[in-house]
Amino acid sequence: MSKTLTALAMLVSLLPMLAAGAEPEQGAPPEPDAAVMKIEVHAVVLEPHTESPVVILRTLDKTQYLPIFVGESEAAAIWRYMNDVETPRPMAHDLLSNIINKLGGKVQKVTVTELKDNVFYARIEIATGEDTVTIDARPSDSIALALKMGAEVYVAKKVMDQAGRAANEGKQHPEEEREEKREENTKPQGRMPTAI
Numbered sequence: 001m002s003k004t005l006t007a008l009a010m011l012v013s014l015l016p017m018l019a020a021g022a023e024p025e026q027g028a029p030p031e032p033d034a035a036v037m038k039i040e041v042h043a044v045v046l047e048p049h050t051e052s053p054v055v056i057l058r059t060l061d062k063t064q065y066l067p068i069f070v071g072e073s074e075a076a077a078i079w080r081y082m083n084d085v086e087t088p089r090p091m092a093h094d095l096l097s098n099i100i101n102k103l104g105g106k107v108q109k110v111t112v113t114e115l116k117d118n119v120f121y122a123r124i125e126i127a128t129g130e131d132t133v134t135i136d137a138r139p140s141d142s143i144a145l146a147l148k149m150g151a152e153v154y155v156a157k158k159v160m161d162q163a164g165r166a167a168n169e170g171k172q173h174p175e176e177e178r179e180e181k182r183e184e185n186t187k188p189q190g191r192m193p194t195a196i
Contacts, residue, residue: 036111036154039066041143044079055143057112057155064164066112066155068120074140081147093144100149104128107151110142115162 042058042065053075057066070078077093079085090098100107105128114121122142124135137145146153155164 035157037157037160039153039155041078041082041147041153044070044075044082055140057143057153058167059160063167064160065167066160066164068112068139070140074138074144077144078140078147081144093141093148096145097148100126107145107149108132109152109154110137110146111154111156112139112142112159113156115159120159120163 037059039057039059041055043056045054045056046052047054047067047069053070053072054067055070055075055078057068058064073092077091080087080091081093087094097107105126108125108127110122110124112120112122120139122137122139124137124142124145126133126135143153145151
């Protein structure tokens with residue numbers, strides 16, 4: 001592996017932790033499962049009870065969805081990339097994208113690989129020339145980077161089996177359906193936003 005690719009892998013894996021002021025986790029992350037399904041990033045919503053941001057991943061056939069709680073800044077980044085909203089200066093995922101591009105890399109895909117102890121794990125696959133590197137990352141950062149760089153997003157079937165929800169035929173996912181009902185209600189509590 002080239003020195004540039006090694007440096008890129010180390011930078012990409014450490015940047016979210018450094019930005020959050022966190023210490024690197026000890027031990028190896030869970031290995032990805034080979035059985036995966038391609039999904040779409042469907043929405044960013046607020047969970048009705050806690051008002052915490054949730055990214056909704058949905059299967060291409062629209063029969064299942066996977067809700068993943070994310071941080072506010074990551075939710076905002078995902079929403080911006082979904083809606084093609086530019087910022088005046090590069091944000092963290094823009095910076096990662098710029099670094100990868102300048103070093104001749106390309107994000108091939110990201111995969112939500114594991115759900116262990118209520119924590120989702122993901123992998124980012126980056127290609128540079130003949131080398132490919134796989135980097136452990138949080139799903140929120142992985143999804144934001146995939147959207148920014150036009151990469152495909154996958155979920156391990158075992159993760160969808162563990163935490164996925166069946167979509168009601170012809171209906172929205174529950175968070176969107178609750179929001180519509182809330183909008184119909186004229187009580188003074190006001191409208192809860194469905195997107196950040």
